[in-house]
Amino acid sequence: MRSNADPWPQELSEPGESRFAFGSGSGWRPGLGRAILPGVVATAQPLEKDEYGDVEAVLFDVGGVLMTPNPDALRELVRSYGRVPDDAACINALHQATLEMDLQSLPVERMDWFAVNASVARALNIADPDEQLVQGIAEVFREAPYVPVPAAGSVMRELSRRGYRLGVVSNAHGSIEAQLAAARICSTTGVGAALVEIVVDSTLVGVHKPNPAIFDVALRAMGVPAFKTAYVGDSLFFDVHAAQTAGMHAVHVDWLRACLTPGHPDVHALETVLELFVGPRHQPNTAT
Numbered sequence: 001m002r003s004n005a006d007p008w009p010q011e012l013s014e015p016g017e018s019r020f021a022f023g024s025g026s027g028w029r030p031g032l033g034r035a036i037l038p039g040v041v042a043t044a045q046p047l048e049k050d051e052y053g054d055v056e057a058v059l060f061d062v063g064g065v066l067m068t069p070n071p072d073a074l075r076e077l078v079r080s081y082g083r084v085p086d087d088a089a090c091i092n093a094l095h096q097a098t099l100e101m102d103l104q105s106l107p108v109e110r111m112d113w114f115a116v117n118a119s120v121a122r123a124l125n126i127a128d129p130d131e132q133l134v135q136g137i138a139e140v141f142r143e144a145p146y147v148p149v150p151a152a153g154s155v156m157r158e159l160s161r162r163g164y165r166l167g168v169v170s171n172a173h174g175s176i177e178a179q180l181a182a183a184r185i186c187s188t189t190g191v192g193a194a195l196v197e198i199v200v201d202s203t204l205v206g207v208h209k210p211n212p213a214i215f216d217v218a219l220r221a222m223g224v225p226a227f228k229t230a231y232v233g234d235s236l237f238f239d240v241h242a243a244q245t246a247g248m249h250a251v252h253v254d255w256l257r258a259c260l261t262p263g264h265p266d267v268h269a270l271e272t273v274l275e276l277f278v279g280p281r282h283q284p285n286t287a288t
Contacts, residue, residue, distance in 0.1 A: 052230065052249070052276055052277055052278070053280065053281035054227075054228055054280075054281060055164070055228055055229065055230050055249060055277065055280065056164065056165055056224055056228045056229070056280050057164060057165040057166070057167065057222060057224045057228065057229045057230070058159055058164050058165075058166055058167075058229070058230050058231075058232060058273075058277060059166075059167045059168065059169050059215070059218055059229060059230070059231045059232070059243075059248075060156075060166070060167070060168050060169075060231075060232045060233075061168075061169065061170055061231070061232065061233035061234060061235070061238075061239050062146075062168060062170040062172060062176050062179075062180065063141075063146070063170065063171070063172070063234075064094075064095060064098055064149075064233075064234035064235070064253070064255070065149065065152075065232060065233060065234050065253050065270065066148070066149055066152040066156075066168070066180065066185050066186075066270075067146035067147060067148055067149060067152065067179065067180070067183065067185070068091055068094060068146060068147060068149055069094050069140050069141050069144055069146055069147075070140070070144045070145055070146065070147050071085075071087045071090030071091050071094070071147075073140045073144035074090045074093065074094065074120070074137070074140050075090055077133070077136045077137065077140060078121070078124055078126065078133070081121075081126050081133065083124050083125065083126060085124050089123075089124065090124075091255075092123065092255065092256065093120045093121075093123035093124050094120060094141075095234070095255045095256050096119045096120055096122075096123040096256070097116050097117065097119055097120050097141070098234055098235050099119070099256060099258055100115060100116045100119040101116055101235060101237060101238065102235055102236045102237045102238075104116075104237075105237045107208070107210065107211075108171065108208050113138065114131075114134055117134045117135075117137040117138045117141070118134050118137075120137050121133055121134065121137060142173060145179065146179055146183075147183070148183045148184075148185055149270055150270070151269070151270045151271045152183075152185045152270060153183075153184055153185045153186075153193065153194065154271075155270050155271055155273055155274060156185060156186045156193075156194035156196075157193075157194045158274055159194075159273075159274070159277060160194050160195055162277065162278070162279040162280075163279055163280050164277060164279075164280060165197060165222060165224060166186065166194060166195065166196045166197065167196050167197050167198045167199070167200070167218045167221075167222055168180065168186065168196055168198070168199040168200065168218075169200040169209070169214055169215055169217075169218050169231070170199075170200065170201060170202065171202045171208050171209050171238065172201045172202055172203060173201075173203050174201060174203040174204055175201075176199065176201050177199040177201060180193070180199065181193060186199075197221065197222050198217075198218050198221045198222060200214060200217050200218050202214060205217050209235075209238040209239065209242045210237060210238050210241065210242035210245070211242070212242055212243075212245050212246035215231070215242070215243065215246040215248065216246070219246075225247075226246055226247035226248045227247055227248070227249075229248045229249070230243075230248060230249040230250065230251060230277070231243035231246075231248050231249070231250050231251070232250075232251045232253060232273055233250070233251075233252070233253065234252070234253040234254070234255065236252060236259065236261055239252070240252045240261075240264050244263070244264070250264045251264065251265055251267060251273060251276060252264050252265065252266045252267070253266075253267055253268075253270060253273075254266040254267065254268055255268065
């Protein structure tokens with residue numbers, strides 16, 4: 001968890017912005033796997049941007065969408081294994097963990113987390129990661145302060161300006177609301193960041209994606225129906241399929257350009273979300 005002594009990157013040119021590069025695809029190589037969910041039947045069709053006119057609220061995942069584990073922490077961890085990857089390689093290796101989770105398509109309590117974390121090491125050309133390294137990678141995900149994804153803050157602010165109601169639903173460890181506010185991406189006060197109506201942290205509410213009940217927490221608090229809500233996430237299993245099961249539209253942030261599963265739009269940069277959500281057809285009535 002983040003302490004007061006943990007500095008956020010000072011290179012932020014805008015609130016909620018990051019010095020780190022995303023979406024180059026340099027972390028994916030043939031043979032690492034492509035993402036197509038076993039046994040999943042898509043429940044929604046890809047939507048053109050003009051078909052999003054009835055959407056009033058947009059919910060976001062955090063890890064891999066608005067924020068990412070700090071590549072500096074991963075780089076320091078693998079240095080003793082003879083690897084000094086640049087930021088893009090670190091971030092794309094971290095995305096590899098999401099791809100491994102999608103290939104397993106198991107709930108959190110049944111997931112093979114050793115394989116998930118080992119996939120990060122293999123993406124950095126560490127072919128046979130030992131238990132110490134795999135545990136270290138797990139700690140990077142759990143303990144190291146996250147950093148903003150480029151454009152996260154500006155995308156959230158622009159969606160708010162266009163009239164969308166915003167919220168966050170994340171599988172997290174209890175501190176994600178504070179981290180989002182500290183990074184000036186979004187907050188429930190809107191002070192120095194985009195205003196969101198709710199931040200749902202799975203640890204605090206006691207339910208995790210892909211259980212659709214976690215989305216109900218946000219939808220009920222916001223008073224918006226699922227069919228007028230879109231969810232933006234980077235995992236096919238935990239985000240896209242789970243959101244569709246809950247009755248929402250889903251947008252897949254596919255950083256590695258690895259998705260072969262139909263039934264939803266894929267974007268390869270967060271700012272592309274703005275091309276889909278050009279503004280609600282009817283301005284929503286926010287709760288007072």
